[in-house]
Amino acid sequence: EDQVTQSPEALRLQEGESSSLNCSYTVSGLRGLFWYRQDPGKGPEFLFTLYSAGEEKEKERLKATLTKKESFLHITAPKPEDSATYLCAAALYSGAGSYQLTFGKGTKLSVIP
């Protein structure tokens, strides 16, 4: 069974305290690994797509990396506005040229001033 597992479930950081969020996956036929940010009561906001092991992408204080079994979202010197739930999702081929996303449960990040 295809699974995406995120850890920790919740993370509290002091402003400026760097850390990493983990997303491990056991899927067959991974097409891509996605990271989204979701604020309370809103839809997910696209952050990154990673396609192959060793790939890295950066955006402001965030950097996503990918290995064959997991992905990390590193956050450097976070600010309170980085507080949100971060979701990872595996894109899996679902037939007829289409792909579906299987989401993890997310990591709720709180950055304390």
Added chain:
Amino acid sequence: GAVVSQHPSRVICKSGTSVKIECRSLDFQATTMFWYRQFPKQSLMLMATSNEGSKATYEQGVEKDKFLINHASLTLSTLTVTSAHPEDSSFYICSARAEQGETQYFGPGTRLLVL
């Protein structure tokens, strides 16, 4: 770019009534749209996939006669919750994907409360 809108943002209805939710891709043509449901503190669960001009594909356990999906154009998909009951109360989110690529862009979601 890649903006997806949903309407309404929240709706309260009585048990037994039907509710229609619209999902629009504002600046790109979406050959495929997806409908998700999210319960509190849970992740997004895919309900169905719809391609423009064809019938939606529903995930296992999702009643197609209860959750009617219409993808009439490359920029609009609708989800109708028929004869809604309190257990249908949830956060419904759509996403859209262009013909090229796998990235799904999400709408802001619709909060449905059935009394």
